[in-house]
Amino acid sequence: MRSFxxxxxLAALIVPPAAAQVDVQPLAAPDYFSLGLSDTGLGADLWxxxxxxxxKAVLPKLAAKQLTPAxxxxxxxxxxxxxxxxxxxxxxxxxxxARADALLDLGRPYAAWAALERAQxxxxxxxxxxxxxxxxxxxxxxxxxxxxxxxxxxxxxxxxWLRLRAYCQARAGQGDAAELTLTLANDATTSxxxxxxxxxxxxxxxxxxxGIDYSLSRRLGLDLTAVTKGASxxxLAAVESPGADRADAPxxxxxxxxxxxxxxxxxAEVDALFVQxxxxxxxxxxxxxxxxxIAAALGAPFTESQRGTFAGFDVPAGTVxxxxxxxxxxxxxxxxxxxxALLALDIAADAGAxxxxxxxxxxxxxxxxxxxxxxxxxxxxxxxxxxxxx
Numbered sequence: 001m002r003s004f005x006x007x008x009x010l011a012a013l014i015v016p017p018a019a020a021q022v023d024v025q026p027l028a029a030p031d032y033f034s035l036g037l038s039d040t041g042l043g044a045d046l047w048x049x050x051x052x053x054x055x056k057a058v059l060p061k062l063a064a065k066q067l068t069p070a071x072x073x074x075x076x077x078x079x080x081x082x083x084x085x086x087x088x089x090x091x092x093x094x095x096x097x098a099r100a101d102a103l104l105d106l107g108r109p110y111a112a113w114a115a116l117e118r119a120q121x122x123x124x125x126x127x128x129x130x131x132x133x134x135x136x137x138x139x140x141x142x143x144x145x146x147x148x149x150x151x152x153x154x155x156x157x158x159x160x161w162l163r164l165r166a167y168c169q170a171r172a173g174q175g176d177a178a179e180l181t182l183t184l185a186n187d188a189t190t191s192x193x194x195x196x197x198x199x200x201x202x203x204x205x206x207x208x209x210x211g212i213d214y215s216l217s218r219r220l221g222l223d224l225t226a227v228t229k230g231a232s233x234x235x236l237a238a239v240e241s242p243g244a245d246r247a248d249a250p251x252x253x254x255x256x257x258x259x260x261x262x263x264x265x266x267x268a269e270v271d272a273l274f275v276q277x278x279x280x281x282x283x284x285x286x287x288x289x290x291x292x293x294i295a296a297a298l299g300a301p302f303t304e305s306q307r308g309t310f311a312g313f314d315v316p317a318g319t320v321x322x323x324x325x326x327x328x329x330x331x332x333x334x335x336x337x338x339x340x341a342l343l344a345l346d347i348a349a350d351a352g353a354x355x356x357x358x359x360x361x362x363x364x365x366x367x368x369x370x371x372x373x374x375x376x377x378x379x380x381x382x383x384x385x386x387x388x389x390x
Contacts, residue, residue, distance in 0.1 A: 030120040032096035033085030037111055040081045041374075042337065050086035050339040054327075058342040059095055061349045062102035070378035071348035072106055073248050074367075077375075078341045079103050080111035086338060093121060097131035107237035109138035110245040122148060126155035133164060137211030138238040142171065145211070163190045163212050170197040171219075189213060196220055208235035218242075256291075256390050257380035261298045261373065270300050273389070274309065289313040290357035291389040294380050297365035318359035320347055325362050332366035340370035344379075357383055 033047060047055075062075050079099050089095050096119065103112035112135035116122070122129045129152050136145035146168035149161055156165075162185035169178035175198045182191045189207050193216035196203035206222035207213035208231035217224055224239045240246065251258060259269050273295060277288035293315050296302065302310060318325075324347060331339040344363045351359065360383040367376035384390060 031085050031090040032093065032115070032119055033090040033099070034082055035118060036082035036115045037080045038082050040077050042077060042081045042083070044083045046078070046081050046083040047086040047090070047338040048084075049334065049336045050342070052087035052089035054339055054342050054346075055086040055089040056092070056095060058346045058349075059089075059102065060098045062345060063098060063105050065349035066352060067106075067345070067349060068353055068382055070375070070382045071345055073378055074341055074372070074375040075102065075345055076106045076108050076111070076248065078338065078345075079106070080108055080115070082114075083338075093125045093128040097125075097127045100131040100135050101234075104134060104138055104234035105232075105237065107241060107246045109135060109234075109238055113139040113141060113144075117144070123151045123153045126152065126158065126161075130160055134211040134234065137215045138234055140242070142168075142215055145215075146171070157184075159185055159187060160210075160212070163187055166190065166194050167197070167212055167216055170194045190216065193217060193220065208232060208239065210235065214238060251374065251377055251381065255377075255381050256384050257294070257298065257377045260295045260300045260380070261368070261377050266295075266300045270295055270302060270306065274306055276389075277313075286315070287387045287389055289315050291384055291387050293357055293361045294364060294383050294387075297361040297368065298376060298380055299368055315358060316356065318356045318362070320351065320355075320359045320362070325359070328362060328366045332369040335370060337370050337372060340366050341372060341375070344375070348379075353386075355383075357387065 038044075059079075062079070067075060079102055084090060096116070100112040100116050103109075103115065112131070116128070116132040116135055119128065119132065122132055129148050133145040133148045136142070136148065145164065149164045149168060152161060155161065162181055166178045166181040166185055167190070169175075169181060178194055178198060182194055185191070189209070190212060193203055193207065193213060197216060197219060203217070203220040203222055206217035206220075206224050206227050208217070208224065208227045210232055211234070214224070214235045217227075227235075227239075237246070253259075253262075256269065260266050270292070273288055273292050277285055277292065280288055292310060292313070296310070324343070328340065328343040328347070331343055344367055347359065347363055348355065355363075360379060364376045364380045364383070367373070367379065
């Protein structure tokens with residue numbers, strides 16, 4: 001009897017209560033924007049307070065629009081930065097893919113690869129996987145691109161993945177498998193280039209449609225510089241700087257925009273512009289008046305007399321909608337670097353080189369106020385160059 005009681009007591013000690021439950025918490029969605037580069041000059045709080053809606057509206061434009069050099073410079077810096085993303089937008093795989101695509105088009109294959117190399121969920125998202133594969137191919141990481149294709153769990157039968165798989169099989173010496181995959185892909189250009197890789201010679205003309213054709217052509221030693229027709233922006237950028245990110249040249253300190261933004265000597269530059277505006281013929285006077293508008297946007301000081309003269313100018317109005325400019329001003333006033341940069345890029349992407357000085361001045365003033373001084377100088381320099389005021 002005592003043995004039975006003792007056994008029952010021991011059982012009670014080692015058997016957990018039936019009511020015990022395990023609390024399982026779902027894993028948080030990954031923040032894709034936290035991946036990237038940390039040496040861009042912008043901090044890890046870049047996207048603090050940025051509207052997710054603004055990010056969703058603007059980011060896809062940056063891979064689809066032709067940007068001026070100043071806008072492209074800002075876009076490269078902002079998109080490459082590793083920083084916790086703007087709210088729910090930072091966890092959006094489609095937006096992460098758009099970010100990488102824009103970096104590729106802007107000549108930043110390494111930054112694009114850094115933004116997706118360790119990203120979660122690639123295998124279940126064809127768009128994100130394709131962006132990662134393209135980034136790998138343009139960065140010379142063909143093995144990584146092939147792993148991405150192999151691990152993809154959905155959409156494997158689509159043309160892009162069949163073409164990439166055929167290339168990977170050809171690289172691995174699996175000629176028969178590559179031939180079968182090419183039959184399924186039904187793409188004449190990739191078939192021609194892949195068969196040349198299998199044969200070890202030939203290939204004909206190079207192709208730069210995307211990362212696959214770029215890698216095939218490069219592997220065959222074809223002349224990439226002769227291709228313009230059908231070439232993607234990302235491929236052309238990769239040809240210009242193969243296997244590395246092209247560095248932005250520093251803005252020259254001797255330029256008028258830089259002098260107007262400096263702490264020393266800008267009063268003399270403002271004085272000179274007012275003298276030129278007063279002495280210019282009527283046809284040229286507007287250029288100097290617009291230049292002074294840019295100077296004011298950079299924070300250059302005006303004297304009491306100059307402010308009165310400036311108020312009497314007749315600088316043409318811009319064409320950007322008032323609400324867009326107001327949104328830009330609000331973001332800058334709140335010190336939101338990421339949102340200010342995106343709204344400035346949105347305006348620049350839509351206006352292109354035809355942006356009016358009045359609109360550029362609002363963009364420059366917002367960038368300057370938000371603490372993006374280098375970008376403000378770059379935008380101002382473009383405007384002054386267009387106005388032929390240096």
